[in-house]
Amino acid sequence: MLEFPRWKYTLVALVMLLALMFALPNFFGTDPALQVARKSRLPMDDFARQAVEQVLNGRAAPFRSAYVDDGKLVVRFASVADQLKARDTVNEAMAADYVSALTTASRAPAALRKFGLRPMPLGLDLRGGLYLLYQVDVNGAVSQLLESYDQGFRRTLAGAKLPFNDITTYTGGKSSIPNALRVALPAGADVGAVRDALRKANGDLTFSVGSGEAGPTIEMEMTPTQVKARQDYALQKNITTLRNRVNELGVSEPIVAQQGIDRINVQLPGVQNSAEVKDILGKVATLEFRLEDSQNSAQEAKQRGRAPLGSKLYDMDGRAVLLKRELIATGDQLTNATSSSGNEGPEVNVTLNGQGGDSMLRNTRLNVHKRMAVVYIEKSRESRMIDGQKTVHDVTTEKIISLATIQAVLSNQFRITGLTAVEARELALLMRSGSLSAPIFAVEERTIGPSLGAENIRKGVQALVIGMLAVFVFMALYYQHFGWVANLVLLANVVLLTALLSMLRATLSLPGIAGIILTVGIAVDANVLIYERIREELRNGVTPQAAIRAGFDKAFSAILDSNVTAFIAGLVLWVVGRGAIRGFAVVLTLGIATSMFTSLMGSRALITLMYGGRRKLDRLSIG
């Protein structure tokens, strides 16, 4: 008699039942679909669903079904042609309030979705899309901070009437004092007073006094912790901004995630060759509001080639304009920006935060009938080959987008005009999603066409099915009935693994499919170990039932040790690996775990069911 405790039977049955449920949605396949969301980011409701359905029906754009899922409307179609037609229809009729994105939707019945049962999301290599890896210029973020300290210190010293020769900033470890500011003072200056004034303005920096060519100097250094904090802040801020921008663009299921210490990984399923997307994602732009310097002549400044102190010279469509250096408000103080078309053409409606609003109120009240400019500042990175050496340098373009007379006192809400419709829309989007706190540039860019993705998944599944069938035939021939038990266990393992991956919402990629295929090999191994052991025992003249018991017991330590070592290898890959390697490692590692369960528990349950009840057993069907 073979024994297998009842609770273990129950456990196996329960686990497999759950696994079947979770794995089920993966077997229905997907339809082309359109995801529609509100621009206001409010969740979609049934009312919005009816509105979209009405538009689609009204323009004879056929669709299969429409449902609200996770605050977004998903419309399924029978064909890609229908999908594209519907997208154009929605974009034409509803672009003001809704943003739509091409996607795929599971064909699984709605009931499954209601229970939270969903198929595994597919990776870009299986559904097509755009993959971008951005490098964040974290040192640029540090130098930006130092620049702002520099400005602040100049104002402090000027305000306190303390004379100084110059303030220099050092960044990025190019000099002996990385990430520091140096104030050069004239000979005989009151070093103590200057230091106290500066310390009062910014006490975080580490101060030290030295002597320069002309007189004493004060150096203020950022500690490595401060530098790191600034870099982390820049990275996190950039991730938030990129996320906002991706959401604004209407991409379904996007991924924006940190990678390493200074990289951001952006995955946009369904996006193809979209220059516009990349342009908007990587744009470092902000706005500055400044008063015109009407006391000095801009024409004169242009001829001299130099602006008077406290002002800056701009060129606006060939005309020289002098603006005061002092800022009224910046793009960072914006809380909202929307584009619309008004009486004077396209416009951007801007809302400032409290600080910006106060400053705007104060400045406009004092300067009614004077002119205020809106300056659009864009930073980009250009690389050039100079003497065979690649050099990278940042380019800042500043452009006055409007220069208008202040008609009335402005506070926190006002309009900017003087833009084209496209410019207004883009500017509003950029302002709304927040600025990038440090420049980013793409170091890796991959696009995968949807047809290639479909082919990858077809071939991967084909290889899995054919490979498994071949193994089934082989196992059945070699181990007969025991072989069929192994085959059933293999199938159970694939189901269990699929269920686990779906539960964890792990993204399935091509290397992931390869991992599932390899797991078949691993799962077979445990069974082979047991069966070979049973055969060995039988050869030694042990009775069949004792051979089964000994086979499972003696094979256990070999199965455990060999799986743990393979598990370690998989786990390291999982933790250290990125992209393709990680996708593979996740599946392999989980596959080892599930195969241990199915071959030790599942296999034993089946064999005990087959042979355990018989009092007399002459031979085993083990080949």
Place this chain on the structure above:
Amino acid sequence: MEFFTKATSFPFMSTRKVWYALSLGLMALSIGSFFIRGLNLAVDFTGGVQVQASFTNAVNIDAVRSGLERAGFSEPQVQNLGSSREAAIRLPAQTGQTGDVIRARIDAVLHAIDAKAEITSLDVVGPQVGDELTRGAIGALSATLALIFLYIAFRFHTWRLSLGAILAVLHDPILVLGAFSIAHTSFDLPVVSAMLAVIGYSLNDTVVVFDRIRERFEGSRRLEPVAVLDQSINQTLSRTIMTKVVTLIVVVALYLLGGQALKGFSEALIIGILAGTYSSIYISSAIALDCGLKAEHLLPTSVKRPVDDLP
């Protein structure tokens, strides 16, 4: 059906010098080729542009190449991919150009040859990414080996088996590397994951043999190590070969049906699994033996010698 009806008794240990020589020879060949020929590194590592394109009819590779050269791309590499209607194009890093610009330029070249040609995938990889990948892969490999060394030393109570396992396991990816270098097959990221998976497989076999060695020693600690090792390998031989046959069945299916994207991956697995099977049978236990493996190394806790010198 049964391939191993009789227990085998191959003298693996007494012939181990032969297998050492064979392994050392193959490794020398691999390492030599690695340093002389190098690897055909994919854009994943070198940076650059990798394009896949499909055409309506069989495409003239030379026409594509010369078209790209005329369009100002230096050193374009063009080859057929899977079928004659598909082509893979590889270009060195294009300074200061984004994917869109490159795509438009390539599109122009392809459309001149076939109006319905289509770019199915386009990868632009910066050179700095590759350096990190290489470092990451080496880091992962070292961490894996160190952890496995510790685990085996802990489970089997002796570093001798750990060393045998690690050396045998290192042998396998070196041979894969050598094969890729000699055949000049494109070495990309999936191949790296395949190599690391090979380590897992090879270890798996080795550990099963070790487990049997421990069991034999537990049965009788007076047995000669050479005999125990030979018997253990022979007794697990049917399992080792069976498992590898099954694994090879699925990997060959992957190789034949998995498409272009998994070709290199499955090639690396096939070579690695063959090398791993060989090394776990012929090498790992032999190294442990040459490190002086004895019964008491595996069974240290039960060592309670009778005190002989008392009356």
